[in-house]
Amino acid sequence: MGAEIDLSTSDLSGIVADIAEEMKAAPDRGTPAAYIPPLAKVDPAKFGMAVIEADGTCHLAGDAEETFSIQSISKVFALTLALGHVGDQLWKRVGREPSGSAFNSIVQLEFEHGIPRNPFINAGAIVVADILLGRNEPREAIGEMLRFVRTLAGEDDIVIDREVADAEAATGYRNAALASYMRSFGNIHHDVERTLGVYFHACALAMSCRQLALAGRYLMAGGMLPSTGRRIVSAQRARRINALMMTCGHYDGSGEFAFRVGLPGKSGVGGGILAIVPGRASVAVWSPGLNERGNSQLGTLALERLVQRTGWSVFEPALG
Amino acid sequence: MGAEIDLSTSDLSGIVADIAEEMKAAPDRGTPAAYIPPLAKVDPAKFGMAVIEADGTCHLAGDAEETFSIQSISKVFALTLALGHVGDQLWKRVGREPSGSAFNSIVQLEFEHGIPRNPFINAGAIVVADILLGRNEPREAIGEMLRFVRTLAGEDDIVIDREVADAEAATGYRNAALASYMRSFGNIHHDVERTLGVYFHACALAMSCRQLALAGRYLMAGGMLPSTGRRIVSAQRARRINALMMTCGHYDGSGEFAFRVGLPGKSGVGGGILAIVPGRASVAVWSPGLNERGNSQLGTLALERLVQRTGWSVFEPALG
Amino acid sequence: MGAEIDLSTSDLSGIVADIAEEMKAAPDRGTPAAYIPPLAKVDPAKFGMAVIEADGTCHLAGDAEETFSIQSISKVFALTLALGHVGDQLWKRVGREPSGSAFNSIVQLEFEHGIPRNPFINAGAIVVADILLGRNEPREAIGEMLRFVRTLAGEDDIVIDREVADAEAATGYRNAALASYMRSFGNIHHDVERTLGVYFHACALAMSCRQLALAGRYLMAGGMLPSTGRRIVSAQRARRINALMMTCGHYDGSGEFAFRVGLPGKSGVGGGILAIVPGRASVAVWSPGLNERGNSQLGTLALERLVQRTGWSVFEPALG
Amino acid sequence: MGAEIDLSTSDLSGIVADIAEEMKAAPDRGTPAAYIPPLAKVDPAKFGMAVIEADGTCHLAGDAEETFSIQSISKVFALTLALGHVGDQLWKRVGREPSGSAFNSIVQLEFEHGIPRNPFINAGAIVVADILLGRNEPREAIGEMLRFVRTLAGEDDIVIDREVADAEAATGYRNAALASYMRSFGNIHHDVERTLGVYFHACALAMSCRQLALAGRYLMAGGMLPSTGRRIVSAQRARRINALMMTCGHYDGSGEFAFRVGLPGKSGVGGGILAIVPGRASVAVWSPGLNERGNSQLGTLALERLVQRTGWSVFEPALG
Structure with missing residues (x-):
């Protein structure tokens, strides 16, 4: 509580790279969804992560440019x-x-x-x-x-x-x-x-982690699209969508995600998760293996690591 | 998004007083819990609010010093x-x-x-x-x-x-x-x-809004008791308790509370709510009338007003 | 327990006529099903009853020849x-x-x-x-x-x-x-x-009470069609279908029907009921108004009366 | 459909003995209830059966005189x-x-x-x-x-x-x-x-099959106690209790019991079953092993055999 205030862009790139490395090597990767045949064919070894900061700086790691089914x-x-x-x-x-x-x-x-x-x-x-x-x-x-x-x-x-x-x-x-x-x-x-x-x-939208993190920026930025200054939704509506992602974004694992990660997030059975750090960053992760609640196993772990190292949980007192 | 950064202590006292005044006059106050006889006897016109900032500044309004059953x-x-x-x-x-x-x-x-x-x-x-x-x-x-x-x-x-x-x-x-x-x-x-x-x-603990807000400070302050510097729980545990309050603190109205207020909170059928603004404030409100989900009707509204005027939602981008 | 042994064919005709008369005058007739428009148009004053004995004797009363949707x-x-x-x-x-x-x-x-x-x-x-x-x-x-x-x-x-x-x-x-x-x-x-x-x-089969009672004869007669001697199902299968009608034939009112009537029966939302008196009779009743469980209100009452006066419940000791 | 009319008392004794013999040798005996320690100690090899006819004739086989917990x-x-x-x-x-x-x-x-x-x-x-x-x-x-x-x-x-x-x-x-x-x-x-x-x-009543069959006679005999002529309940109430036993007597296996046996019956986790043949017989069986619905596995099979050989199902046309 404090170190994160001085978090630099290069620190963040290192953190993202570290996490991707850890995830690439993780032994327990969950199980990809099998009920939609094209999803079942995806390589379970994949892992991608994209963090886009409020100022547009983009940190990519792993298979962050590979498209997957966002479901x-x-x-x-x-x-x-x-x-x-x-x-x-x-x-x-x-x-x-x-x-x-x-x-x-x-x-x-x-x-x-x-x-x-x-x-x-x-x-x-x-x-x-x-x-x-x-x-x-x-x-x-x-x-x-x-x-x-x-x-x-x-x-x-x-x-x-x-x-x-x-x-x-x-x-x-x-x-x-x-x-x-x-x-x-x-x-x-x-x-x-x-x-x-x-x-x-x-x-069936197919997007990469980078594209997904880009698409989530309006929820980080109070409803505005930072690149253009165009308002997508009101600030109140952006807050409310974030609130719904926090309480409902991970099916019957939403409480667990809030407990471990502490960010508004939405998962898909393709193995992707979009997570929002209000005012800070839009984050997308992807790893096809799912946990028993149907959420990306390594995606969740990667976000937990990110929050541990950045102090970005919305429940953290010193976010600022 | 921006004004709240300069929120002064006197601004905040005014906001709390305004809210208490609005709530005292509110026509639709919900229904006090009837199943525990001593609770059914409480005057439904009561309303109290206490906001304790990170630096210990305390803002009280209405019946903030009157004890109620925190349930x-x-x-x-x-x-x-x-x-x-x-x-x-x-x-x-x-x-x-x-x-x-x-x-x-x-x-x-x-x-x-x-x-x-x-x-x-x-x-x-x-x-x-x-x-x-x-x-x-x-x-x-x-x-x-x-x-x-x-x-x-x-x-x-x-x-x-x-x-x-x-x-x-x-x-x-x-x-x-x-x-x-x-x-x-x-x-x-x-x-x-x-x-x-x-x-x-x-x-059956009986506390006033002021006492309740005091008791909640450790969840605002990363697990520390600000007045003494004593650690009550680790920073991680404080975040996690806040996360549980966000997803589970209002029974089957937790999603609604997150949607409207956007803060970790816990309600009781006595009409009290404790809400935490991480790093910012510990807040307690009390009004005996409950909504159909069993949460204080005016207590929720008062917190919604507070967040609207302070920008204190954890889903607000510019908290800080 | 005993009188029913001597029940004559003319006694039975009188009983059926009495019941039809009582039902025609009954004030509380239930409510016809409304969700299928053609059913909602049926006259709620209708009541029909047909009892076909093992020897083929047929007793009709009321609107026993009018077709309705057997559902x-x-x-x-x-x-x-x-x-x-x-x-x-x-x-x-x-x-x-x-x-x-x-x-x-x-x-x-x-x-x-x-x-x-x-x-x-x-x-x-x-x-x-x-x-x-x-x-x-x-x-x-x-x-x-x-x-x-x-x-x-x-x-x-x-x-x-x-x-x-x-x-x-x-x-x-x-x-x-x-x-x-x-x-x-x-x-x-x-x-x-x-x-x-x-x-x-x-x-959507449309049948009269008379036709329905005719169609049910094989369940009365151990699986044989009495008129032709043709076997429709084995005696064991006939018993088992009767058992299913007893335990499951009236949706979530099956227990109540067994309690009041004591015969295998199957109801339809068109207001019809087919009831089987093993070895004795095949019975069909029809009255469009339904009770709160979706079974014909007067149809059930008519069968209750029939069993009271004939001793035909399968739970009656002296059937035979 | 017909042979059972001439069922003699000596035929019945033979049937009961045959069934007991078959059950004593049956390989798949189910599993005794384990949650009440004294029940778990009962020998799973036990099997008893008692059939008491309307005239008081009593047929016993196996462990019919041994007491068990009727539950x-x-x-x-x-x-x-x-x-x-x-x-x-x-x-x-x-x-x-x-x-x-x-x-x-x-x-x-x-x-x-x-x-x-x-x-x-x-x-x-x-x-x-x-x-x-x-x-x-x-x-x-x-x-x-x-x-x-x-x-x-x-x-x-x-x-x-x-x-x-x-x-x-x-x-x-x-x-x-x-x-x-x-x-x-x-x-x-x-x-x-x-x-x-x-x-x-x-x-915790402890009874033998013989005692249990004796105690069930009033339900066979229209509410009268045959030995004394004393009325226990009205004929209507006896029928209704039988109906409840038919639809509800075997927990969530009641439909299956009606399908296979076709008699009003009530089971207990001690492995006993009381079954009523209205006007004919009161029957008790006992074997401690239960099926997956909590009803005596061999008790049910024994009753199925009895009904097959006697034609005593209430859904049988020629009972009489």
Whole structure:
């Protein structure tokens, strides 16, 4: 508590390099998701990390330039976009509480009459996709989502991996069940296939750690895109999205992530995690092996190491 | 983002006074807890607030000097004390995830084989009380707990309200059910009555907002007691307790509290809330009326106002 | 206990007429199902009853010749047909226990990994439909089902109400959710739409009380069709289907039906009930108003009266 | 369908002897309950069977004269006695539906606000014990229960096994949890210890198969005690208790028991089962090994054999 105040850019590059080295050698790497065939083929030895500071300085290590399927991390960007469309009306259709249950979400939907607990579990993100679809064709909604993420990252070559999107659609019976079930409560307004089309394509965004950290900068910077000065969301909305990432960003491992890392973060089953250090940095890590809660095992460990060495936890008194 | 950097002590006194005035006049005050008779008798018009800054400056408003039953806020101090006794072994008997379910905790205990989700729901705090009991008599464990809170607050006249403790014991069948149920899984080691004796007496601690804010200072200050320089817990443990307060401190309203307030906090059914601004302030509010999740309605609103005017959310970029 | 031994055919006609008269005048008739528009239009004043004795004598009263939507009563015939196709292999995909829970079946599917509790709840009947579909087109499977029911009743003019089938498909999101969910566990083998097509058409069978009682005769007669001497199922299978009707035939009101009536029975949300008096009679009643468990209010009462006056409960010592 | 009409007494003795012989040699005997130490000590090779016909003829085989702990079978006698005390008012505090859930009863109590699903699961039987306690001392209520069972069996030497009762009390934390939990809803009226005292002692009744079959005769005979002509309950109440045994008598294996055996029955974790053939016979079997649902493995098989050879299923058309 104190050393971090003087943390220099070169110190930080060293820290990031050290962590990547430790992770490359880590013996217990978790297990990659197997249920989507293209994800199961990814090399479990991969590890990448990108830290982008408030001033734009970028620290990369490992496979930070290699693209991977961001999967549920897209829920953050989709929520941001949907809030732009309908504002706080969105919260009539989605809650803001941790799902908090090892037995997953369809049970909760029954008890809570089709209102998913938060926008970062599948059911909630499907409602968000339904909002994004609005009066458009799925193709248009997917296009808007892609353009939005490209704007956030400032890179035009981000793409959606069609093979992944198709594989999700082909095996996504549980998501179809969630969508049909919510439709039975009136909380999905479009044909289930159309809404899921938007959802699956958003999940199939392929990005590198560097691109993902770039795309997360607006949450570090009070809602502004630092490179352009353009406001993406209000400062209040940025804080609130961060709060949701803290309490709900890691499924039923959100409490553990807050306990160990202490940053707002969102994980995806592709092995990526986006973590936000408000006012300080946007961080992306990637390692395909998952822990028993479905979050990247080494990604979490890498972030824990980063926070230990930088004092960047939001629960740290001397952040400043 | 910026103004708060120059927040002066006199600004802060004005803010606290403004909030107290607004709250005194608020029409919708929630409903005081009715199930413990002595709590049901408390005047719902009460409102108190205390903000203690890192340098010890104290801002009081409203009924900040009136004692109330801190109830579940005691779970924070009990957890701190129990971690001192058994260290991280405690986490073998208690989880670290939000309970996240409107249907409350005995269901979860069945699915998770007697391991409560976190130390801030009743089941978890009963396990913590069982740990505090250790090899002692309940009277000794209760005495230790009282001394610990007196030390944290630096005040010797804090007491336990025996009328409240007796009323809880007389009507606490649900807590007895939780304790017996966990005992059936081997996760309570003492006679249920003895363990509950410790638990009920800790809940019956009577403190004022000022005393409560004093007692919370170690969580603001990286684990140190600022007045004495004495270390209560390590910096890491202080961060972790703050993280638990953020994700689990308001029962099934924890996500909402993080969304609106953005601070680690712990509420009690007596209407109190302790909130921590790491490095900045320890804050206590009290208003007896509860919202539908069992958290102080005006207490939450008062903290939301405080954060709006000070920029003290941990999710705010320019804290510092 | 004794009088019923001498129950004559004319006594029985009088009893049936008395019951119909009482039911026609009953003030509290329950509430017709509203979620399928064509069902909501049915006149709640309707009441019909048909009792067909082992020797073929038929007692009719009220609207016993008017057709209604048999809905879930079709699950009995579908199960019988599917057991004919795959034998006891069917029980690998469907359980034999009461669902026994007011909170309905999708929760149970999650805990029991996609295996529905019994063939008489929706999820179980959808698996049965999936089995009936086999390698055929839905049209063929529906045709086979229709022929089977016509054979059982010995009447060729039984039809499927296309308006009802279409209405169910248009609003059947919860059934689509169940099917998709079971498909995610591998317990539905065909496209959800195709399987549900078979299911919805079976539910849309339109039959009169007389026809329904005729169709149930094989369960009264140890598996034989009395009119032709043709064996439909073995005596053991007939007993077992009766047992399932007793424990699972009235959703979460099965215990109550056994308690009050004491006969194997299966209800449908169209207001019909088929009840079997082994060795004695096949009975059908119909009244559109449902009780809070979704079973025909007056249909249940009518059967209770019938059993009181005939001593036909299977739990009655002197049946014989 | 027909042969059973001519079943002679000597045929039946042969059948019972055959079954006992088969069971004595059966390789897969299940696993005795381990959680109550005195039960865990019972020899798993034991098997007893007693069939008492309506005319009083008694067929015994195997260890039919050896006493065992009847455990939950006592719930049938306790229910009968409590209905005698308070009549159908009892059903305001206990339901009549199968619990129907592999995840057991405390979950259900939460959803259904402290009303247990039926009197044959532990929670329901604890409410029944609370009713039996009434305004008496536990000792008196236990004495009344013992006298009642002695009257039913017509034998004065039936006793309660104090060692078993004490062992249950010492380890019965889950039952204490159920009782405390129901007390929190106001559905237990006495001190938990007192109510559980009655409950545990009833469970600890020690009886032989012969005694148990004798005690069950009133349920076979329309509520009369055949030996004395004394009416124990009305014919309607006898039918209804039989119905409850059919739908709820084997915990979450009740559907399976109805499917395989087709008789009202009640099992206990001591390995006993009481089964009723209305108008025909009262049957008791005992073998300590349990199946995965907690019901006697060989006891169930023995009853299945008996029904196969006698045609005694209540779902059999030609019973008579």
